[in-house]
Amino acid sequence: MAEYVVARADELKPGDRKLVAVGRIQVVLFRVGDAYHALPNICPHQFGPICEGKITGAIMANADTGWEPGWFHDGEVLVCPWHGLEFRITTGQCLAYPNVRLRQYPVIVDGDDVKIAL
Amino acid sequence: MVVATPRRLTLDDILVVDADVHVHETPDELAPYMDPEWRPAMENLRQVARRYLDMPGFGPNNAPRLPGTSLPSPRGGRVEIVWTAEQMRRELDEFSIDVGVIFPDHFLKLAALPNAAYATAITRAYHRWLKEKWLHAGNDLYATIMAIPQDPEESVREIERWADDERFVGIYLPTHQVYPIWGHRKYDPIYEVAQRHDLPVLLHAVSGIASGFPYNVEQFYTSITAHTVSHVFAMMSNLMSIMETGVPVRYPNLRIGFIEAGLTWVPFLRMRLDKEYNENRHQWPHFDDRPSRWIRKFYFGTQPVEEPENRQDLVDIIRIYDGEDTTVFATDWPHHDFDHPRAVFDLPVSNQVKRKLLGTNAMKLMPRIKVPAKYR
Ligand code: FES
Numbered sequence: 001m002a003e004y005v006v007a008r009a010d011e012l013k014p015g016d017r018k019l020v021a022v023g024r025i026q027v028v029l030f031r032v033g034d035a036y037h038a039l040p041n042i043c044p045h046q047f048g049p050i051c052e053g054k055i056t057g058a059i060m061a062n063a064d065t066g067w068e069p070g071w072f073h074d075g076e077v078l079v080c081p082w083h084g085l086e087f088r089i090t091t092g093q094c095l096a097y098p099n100v101r102l103r104q105y106p107v108i109v110d111g112d113d114v115k116i117a118l
Numbered sequence: 119m120v121v122a123t124p125r126r127l128t129l130d131d132i133l134v135v136d137a138d139v140h141v142h143e144t145p146d147e148l149a150p151y152m153d154p155e156w157r158p159a160m161e162n163l164r165q166v167a168r169r170y171l172d173m174p175g176f177g178p179n180n181a182p183r184l185p186g187t188s189l190p191s192p193r194g195g196r197v198e199i200v201w202t203a204e205q206m207r208r209e210l211d212e213f214s215i216d217v218g219v220i221f222p223d224h225f226l227k228l229a230a231l232p233n234a235a236y237a238t239a240i241t242r243a244y245h246r247w248l249k250e251k252w253l254h255a256g257n258d259l260y261a262t263i264m265a266i267p268q269d270p271e272e273s274v275r276e277i278e279r280w281a282d283d284e285r286f287v288g289i290y291l292p293t294h295q296v297y298p299i300w301g302h303r304k305y306d307p308i309y310e311v312a313q314r315h316d317l318p319v320l321l322h323a324v325s326g327i328a329s330g331f332p333y334n335v336e337q338f339y340t341s342i343t344a345h346t347v348s349h350v351f352a353m354m355s356n357l358m359s360i361m362e363t364g365v366p367v368r369y370p371n372l373r374i375g376f377i378e379a380g381l382t383w384v385p386f387l388r389m390r391l392d393k394e395y396n397e398n399r400h401q402w403p404h405f406d407d408r409p410s411r412w413i414r415k416f417y418f419g420t421q422p423v424e425e426p427e428n429r430q431d432l433v434d435i436i437r438i439y440d441g442e443d444t445t446v447f448a449t450d451w452p453h454h455d456f457d458h459p460r461a462v463f464d465l466p467v468s469n470q471v472k473r474k475l476l477g478t479n480a481m482k483l484m485p486r487i488k489v490p491a492k493y494r
Contacts, residue, residue, distance in 0.1 A: 045396065061403040067368050069403050083397045096399040098407055 006038075007114040015075060019051045022118055026051070027105060029114065030089045032076055037089050038105035038116045039078075044094070048082030050102075055079075058086050058095055127469045129214035133477035133493050134459050137419050137484075138322070138377050138448035139206060139218040139259075141252060142199045143225060143244055144168075145176060151243035151250075156236065160243070170198075170223075171324070176240075177224025178231065198452045199223075203252045203259060209451065213459055216477070216490045218451075220252060220261040221290055221377070226324035229296035234268035238276070241266050245280055253285040258490050262290035262320055265308050267300075274307045281315040287484040288318045288375070293352045301359030309369045318373035318417070318483050321356055323349035345455075349422075353379040354387055357413070361391070364404035366412040373483055375417035377448060381432070382424050384439040388413050414440045417483045419448040420475070421457045429466055442471060446480040 006020040012031040019041060020027050026041035028051040041051040057074035061067050077095070078087045086095040092102035106117040145163035152160045163176055172179040200206045210218050222228075225244060231237045241264050248261045263286050266273035280286045289312050291300055298304070300321065312319050325341070325348045335344045335351065353376050360366065366374065388410040395402065395409050402409070418441060424432055436445055450456045462475050481487055 059400045059403045060406075061364070067364055067404055084400075085396065086399065095406070096396065096408070 001117045003108060003115040003117050005113045005115050009109060009112050009114055011114070012036075015055065017051065017055070020116075022116070025118065027116060027118075029107070029116065030055075030078075032089055035090070036107040036109070036114060038107050039087070039089065039092060039102045040105075043080040043082060043085060044100055044102070045080065045083060045085050048080045050078060050080050050087070053079045053081045055089070060095070127472065129459055129463055129476075132473050133217075133481075133489065134213075134215045135217040135219070135447065135477045135480035135484075135487065136210065136213075136215045136449045136451065136459075137219050137320075137375070137446045137480050138221055138421060139210070139451045140200065140223050140453060141206070141220050141248070142201055142223045143247065145173075147251075148240065148243045148247055151246040153239055153242065156239035156243075159236065160240070171226065173224060175231070177227045179227065196452075198454055200452050203254055203257055206252075206259060206451075207257050213449065213451070215449065215459060216492065217258045217260065217480075217487055219287060219480075219484065219487075220248065220259060221322055222264065225264060226292060226322060227294045228264060229267045229292040229294055231268065234266070234272070237266050237268045238272045241273075241276055245276065245286075249280075249283070249285070256491075258488075260285050260287045260484070260487055262286065262288045263317070264290050265292070265319075267292065267296050267305070270305055270307050274311045277308070277311050277315075277317075281311070281317065284486055284488075286317075287486040288320045291319050291321045291356075293321050293356055294324045296356070299359040300356045301361070301363040301365060303363055306368075309365055309372055313369045313372040316371075316485070318375055320375040320377050321353065322377045323352045323379050325349060349379040350383045354383060357387065357416070358391075361409055361412065362402065364402070366415065367404045373417065374415075375419065375446065375483055377419035378421060378450060379419075380422050380424050381418055381420060381439075381441065381445065382435055384413070384418055384441070385435055388439055415444070417444045417446055417479070419446055420462050421448040421450045422455045423457050423461050425461065429464070433465055433467055442474060443479060443482070445475050446483055447476045 004022050006029055007018055012018060014031055014033055016031050018029045020029060027038050028041045030037045041049055043050045056077050057071050058077045059069045060072045061069050073088060076089050078089050087102055092104045094100035108115045145160050149157060149160040166173055171177050228237060244264060252259055253261060263277050263280050277289060325345045335348045338344045392408045392410050426432055447462050459476060463472055
């Protein structure tokens, strides 16, 4: 596994993202709070450019909400711009299908550099 | 050397449960079972001309009688009515059917009655009449408790009254002209009581048509058109409604069955819905996986069973909706479009699957049904 510098440590503020190309692979670096996450820029549905999607929260309902809609994961949900599949940036998990998850690339903060490992 | 060849399986070798037979309730029959305040109303109905599944105040068909729907059928002949438990038993025996699950005739249109108190009164009388006239010891006939959509609270009380009676094996949800459709949260108490008593809810379609129900079919002027789609449309809208409010998620142990719309619509609806869900999960936030994962748990009655030129096509359809364990045989006896068990028995499937489709799936759906003496 090789490490690639993809951003400076002061470059992304919380809520920001950056699309980077590492060879032929497009990766999106997200900053959520103080943490970084790196996901592929490709939606598993019909391969939409997921990086261009909105970052928001999600409506969910469960026994804890009395089956009424509640707002969850504010600022942590990426919505594919093509057909709206929602993914948690922090885990890669698709909210619509338990068995669909985006790959997560390891992110390393090394001094002034933010690196991802591929 | 003589080698014994195994005898071919026949209908008589396997348990056949018929998930849908109809008894003929009439004002005459029910009047003695009515609460006193409603008995005169029922006695008045004796004056009304008898029309099959079409009686104002009893089994109302609000569609105009059009030439295409009221022309006599060239079939002629057979009277499509079962009057007594003995007649039912005899006729089911002729079809090698071991167990019958009773639904009403006229009260297929119960939901179209506008007066909730009256709908409740006839429901109460109907259940007393069933118990006394139909559910005799050892005749292997069982009944469904009729839900009263006009008054869910009263309906729950009536369900509780019969829920411990082992001959009532499910709760029948009328669909004809039901308003609102069955997903509405006002019906939650009915689902709650059903789940608590481990009674399945069984939606039953009928081809009665009325303005706007189900969706413009009143504009057809032959019954082949209406009959092809009306049951299916009614089932689709009710299934969607139940999904929309998350009934199967909120009542995870509730078993839900759809009776009298055939089978081929099921794969269509599942696939369309899964496709829509892909874009619109947030509108149905109670689901955390594709909706077909829940539809897969629903049960579907075979009748009127599709009979494609290639029988294998229907087997494929059943596979596509994962129906091997959730498809239940039904005749709809004695109605005009009944199916003989052979229509399902002759499908190109293994003997084990035949047993499931014709009997054991229904026993899973309605576990209160006792295995008849012959098979014990
Ligand atoms: S491509 Fe992303 S939702 Fe369709």
